[in-house]
């Protein structure tokens with residue numbers, strides 16, 4: 001395996017004046033989320049979920065703000081956010097199509113479903129369309145094994161998926177994309 005070194009020291013972090021962790025979010029987190037945990041660090045995952053729910057992904061600036069809010073080092077927040085697949089460190093399309101690739105779905109030919117999505121969207125797994133409308137990914141077990149092959153289209157489960165049913169769900173979802181706080185943003189890779 002080749003070691004890939006990132007230019008962390010010279011990496012430019014896109015910044016904006018408006019905070020991602022808004023005063024309203026801080027207030028709500030302090031009131032509703034922090035009291036559930038013994039330490040502020042314990043609230044890290046819940047806080048990241050809140051921020052991602054609001055913005056659709058986790059920009060680096062948002063991770064720094066979370067670190068400051070919880071009294072952690074930015075690197076600790078980054079470690080956590082980059083460890084879990086469900087956290088997005090790059091912007092994703094307004095419609096997210098996730099095909100499960102774990103064992104039950106693999107046995108039930110998940111590849112047929114991925115291929116149908118690939119053909120319909122013109123994307124490879126991991127890619128987002130240039131217009132920001134769609135992201136296609138393959139994920140590990142979605143906990144829907146009894147309905148293998150299973151997928152998620154945004155937050156809707158599609159069980160016993162077929163190329164036709166997934167195509168139908170994608171059409172439906174793309175007409176009503178979920179609203180993320182302040183719209184779709186591009187600008188950061190990692």
Ligand code: FES
Pocket residue numbers: 100101102103104105106140141142143144145146148150
């Ligand atoms: S293996 Fe696909 S949902 Fe569990």
